[in-house]
Amino acid sequence: MSSTYGDNLKLSIFGQSHGAGIGMILDGIPAGLPVDLDVLQAFLNRRAPGQNVWSTPRKEEDRPEFLSGILDGFTCGAPIAAVIRNKNTRSGDYDNLKDCPRPGHADYTAQIKYGGFQDAAGGGHFSGRLTAPLCIAGGLCRQWLAERGITVAAHIAAITGIRDTPFDPLNPEVNAVRSEWPVLNAEAGAEMRAAIDAARMAGDSVGGIVECAVTGLPAGIGEPMFGGVESRIAQIVYGIPAVKGVEFGDGFAAATLRGSENNDAFTVTEGEIRTVTNHSGGILGGITNSMPVLFRVAVKPTPSISKQQQSVSLSRGEIQELTVKGRHDPCIVPRAVPVAEAAAAIAIFDLILGSTRTDRRKP
Numbered sequence: 001m002s003s004t005y006g007d008n009l010k011l012s013i014f015g016q017s018h019g020a021g022i023g024m025i026l027d028g029i030p031a032g033l034p035v036d037l038d039v040l041q042a043f044l045n046r047r048a049p050g051q052n053v054w055s056t057p058r059k060e061e062d063r064p065e066f067l068s069g070i071l072d073g074f075t076c077g078a079p080i081a082a083v084i085r086n087k088n089t090r091s092g093d094y095d096n097l098k099d100c101p102r103p104g105h106a107d108y109t110a111q112i113k114y115g116g117f118q119d120a121a122g123g124g125h126f127s128g129r130l131t132a133p134l135c136i137a138g139g140l141c142r143q144w145l146a147e148r149g150i151t152v153a154a155h156i157a158a159i160t161g162i163r164d165t166p167f168d169p170l171n172p173e174v175n176a177v178r179s180e181w182p183v184l185n186a187e188a189g190a191e192m193r194a195a196i197d198a199a200r201m202a203g204d205s206v207g208g209i210v211e212c213a214v215t216g217l218p219a220g221i222g223e224p225m226f227g228g229v230e231s232r233i234a235q236i237v238y239g240i241p242a243v244k245g246v247e248f249g250d251g252f253a254a255a256t257l258r259g260s261e262n263n264d265a266f267t268v269t270e271g272e273i274r275t276v277t278n279h280s281g282g283i284l285g286g287i288t289n290s291m292p293v294l295f296r297v298a299v300k301p302t303p304s305i306s307k308q309q310q311s312v313s314l315s316r317g318e319i320q321e322l323t324v325k326g327r328h329d330p331c332i333v334p335r336a337v338p339v340a341e342a343a344a345a346i347a348i349f350d351l352i353l354g355s356t357r358t359d360r361r362k363p
Contacts, residue, residue: 003125005235005236005239005346005350006028006346006350007227007232007350007354008028008350008351008353008354009026009027009028009029009346009349009350009353010025010026010027010028011024011025011026011027011134011137011346012024012025012027013130013133013134014133015083015086015125015129015130015133016119016124016125016127016129017086017119017123017124017125017127017129017130018086018119018124019086019119020085020086021083021084021085021086022083022084022086022129022130022132022133023064023081023082023083023084023133023136024081024082024133024134024136024137025079025080025081026069026079026080026081026137026140027079027080028353029069029075029077029080029140030075030077030353031074031075031076031077032074032075033074033075033144033147034073034074034143034147035070035073035074035075035140035143036073036143039139039143040064040136040139040140040143041063043135043138043139043142043338043342044062044063044064044132044135044136044139044338045062046179046182046335046337046338047062047131047132047135047335047338047339048061048062048132061087062084062132063084064082064083064084064133064136065082065083065084065085066080066081066082067081067082067083068080068081069081080137080140082133082136084132084133084136086129096322097120098111098116098118098120098314099313099314099315100311100312100313100314100320100322101311101312101314102303102304102309102311102322102324103303103309103310103311103322104300104301104303105123105126105303105304106123106126107120107123108314110124110126111314123241126241127241128240128241128242128329128332128335130241131240131241131335131336131339131342134239134240134339134342134343134346135338135339135342137342137346138338138339138341138342138343138344138345138346139342139345141342141345141346141348141349142341142342142345144349145216145345145348145349145352148216148352149216150214150215150216150217150348151174151213151214151215151216152212152213152214152341152344152345152348153172153174153175153177153212153213153215153341154177154182154210154211154212154213154337154338154340154341154344155167155177155182155183155184155210155211155337156181156182156183156189156192156208156209156210156333156334156337157208157209157210157211157296158208158209159192159195159196159206159207159208159209159331159333160192160195160199160206160207160208162188162191162192162195163188164183164184164185164188164189164192164211165183165184165185165188166211167184167211167213167292167294169249169277169278169279169281169291169292169294170277170278170291170292171292172213172215172292172294174213174215181193181334182334182337192208196330196331197330199330199331200330202307203305203306203307204301204305204307204330205301205302205303205304205305205328205329205330205331206301206330206331206333207242207298207299207300207301207302207331207332207333208299208331208333209296209297209298209299209333210296210297210299210333210336210337210340211294211295211296211297212294212295212296212297212340212341212344213292213293213294214282214292214293214294214344214348215292215293217282217288217290217292217293217348218288218290219273219287219288219289219290220287220288220355221287221288221348221351221352221355222283222286222287222288222351223286223287224285224286224287225286227286228283228285228286228287229283229286229287229288229293229347229348229351230248230283230286230295231286232347232350232351233246233248233293233295233343233344233347233348234246235347236343236346236347237295237297237340237343237344239343240297240336240339240340240343241332242299242300242302242332242336243297243298243299243300243336244298244299244300245297245298246295246296246297246298247295247296248280248281248283248293248294248295249278249279249280249281249282249283249294249295250262250279250280250281251281251295251296254279257279262279263279264276264277264278264279264280264291265277272290273290274290274291275289275291278291278292278294281293281294281295282294293344293348295344297336297340299332299333299336301331301332302328302329302330302331302332304324304328305324305328306323306324308321308322308323309321309322309323309324310322
């Protein structure tokens, strides 16, 4: 099923953007894990809509109602089920999109795939609204990773070419990321907000890049080939609407280097095997090497813009001009930051649950 992820845990996400509600079921979680609902809500609030002029005006509390799986502040072994009720919908804004699809959006492909039976309001099941239940699951996994000393944090790496200070690949400054506007460099953040506002005033949108770091992972997590850390993270990250690229470590820049430049030399630091550099992003052969796992996510500009665009009338088979109605983010990137963290946390916790690593080193 395309809306289900995981090998050792099973995450299923359900709902449509303007339906009665959206939610998730998270199965395979051991009993006895602590759950702090206040910490979870604070995490969800980072993604919630309608909080400033740089996001959609649609306001939703995004307060999950847990139906099962949590009892007295701990997981109880049953599947964890949670739902968020949709309250602030305006479905009439989308009445014309089954016949006149938005350029850059899934309206056309959904029409072909589902023959007109899809829910077009707000993008239906293709909407970024579905990242809220992803963040429920990811927020929980993030807490359980923290119990193991593993931290997942992200920041806005770039918007329209305006770049934040990158994470140090050897020691990412995860605690230095500002919470209100998730950057390391406040001046760069101010320039980003100005660029978003300029696009909004022009009826347009902009995209950018999110950089995510996972610290505290031991060596030996992951599998070769299709079970590798890159594969498992990339699979769930590509489930985030608007993501068009993922790279680990130096990513595409590694293609310009020689082997002598790209290889991470090994060293011993305080009795632990480490690497002098981290071009690999903490992963070799799909398996963690104890260095920070670093990856970046390319997020395209929001396709729903108020500028007039060329589309077609599917019923008449002719070109038609389209002006999109509704409430949309002029830039998805800021709200995608916690979503990237959630996706990484789910993937890493899934890998840890399935890890049967044994120490085979010779004395």
